[in-house]
Amino acid sequence: MPLTRRHLLASATAAALLPRAALSAEGLSVVATTGMIADAATAILGEAGTVNALMGAGVDPHSFRQTRSDIVAMTRAELTLWHGLYLEAQMEEFLTALARKNTVVAVADTLDRDRLLSHADYEGRFDPHVWMAPELWSDVVTAISAALQDARPDLAATFQARTVDYQTTIARLHDYARTAIASVPEEARVLVTAHDAFSYFGRAYGMEVLGIQGISTESEAGLNRIRDLVDTLVERKISAVFVETSVSDRNMRALIEGAASRGHEVRIGGELFSDAMGEPGTYEGTYPGMIDHNVTTIAGALGGTVPARGMDGKLAAGL
Known part of the structure; x- marks a missing residue:
């Protein structure tokens, strides 16, 4: 109950x-x-x-x-x-x-x-x-x-020192993301995801972000929204979209099928961490690993140049 x-x-x-x-x-x-x-x-x-x-x-x-x-x-x-x-x-x-x-x-x-x-x-x-x-x-x-x-x-002094160390890693993540996304051809810097969780990412690194659902996963994706996004995929020849680990891929599959019905092939560029990190005990289960994974997956799928195992070679193989 x-x-x-x-x-x-x-x-x-x-x-x-x-x-x-x-x-x-x-x-x-x-x-x-x-x-x-x-x-x-x-x-x-x-x-x-x-x-x-x-x-x-x-x-x-x-x-x-x-x-x-x-x-x-x-x-x-x-x-x-x-x-x-x-x-x-x-x-x-x-x-x-x-x-x-x-x-x-x-x-x-x-x-x-x-x-x-x-x-x-x-x-x-x-x-x-x-x-x-x-x-x-x-x-x-x-x-x-x-x-x-x-x-x-x-x-307080101990906590402050550890904070500086942690924020130094975050600063390196930002530099890595900026370089990785800049390597993606400008016309390909379009990120299509399940819901609007990546707007700050897009603003920070110069990417256009299109989500099927709104900011909250509680919002519904209407047929008109899916139809409009299919039009965008076809007209702009967008070849890759991304699913999220914490959101159903049902609507994303509908996008791919809709584009295919109009003769345009769209593939899933990878799975991104949006509202939750990866499994505990893994690199992707940390904040640095989460962002490293997302940046590497997005840039790699959209034609950018990135190391296969991410910023420091810590990403799991095959991601």
């Missing part, structure tokens, strides 16, 4: 009666909603605590709903880090309520609004997919680091 608001609040109240995690042998206890946040928090926190990511590989944050065990974990954690910008749409009410009693930080909400793209589906909202632009995500990492430093002021 689905959890109603009454059930969620009751669960939160019950969980609040449990003892909060304290500074112990395990250190600071952190819950992060997305894998991208968890990766940064883990790198900065190191051995000083533990990070529990609620959303794993292939999980769509737009539709994710917290379970009772998630509620207990967030209520007992010393710090809960969530993205904000309406990414975790189904969790927002609970997280807002939790923030009245616990330390809860929406890390992407710290970004200046003039750096964000408007959300076409919701007035007054913004596109939440800021991790797709490494330079922008680096500032979110600063907010994650600040929250950890506030929780453990005695370790």
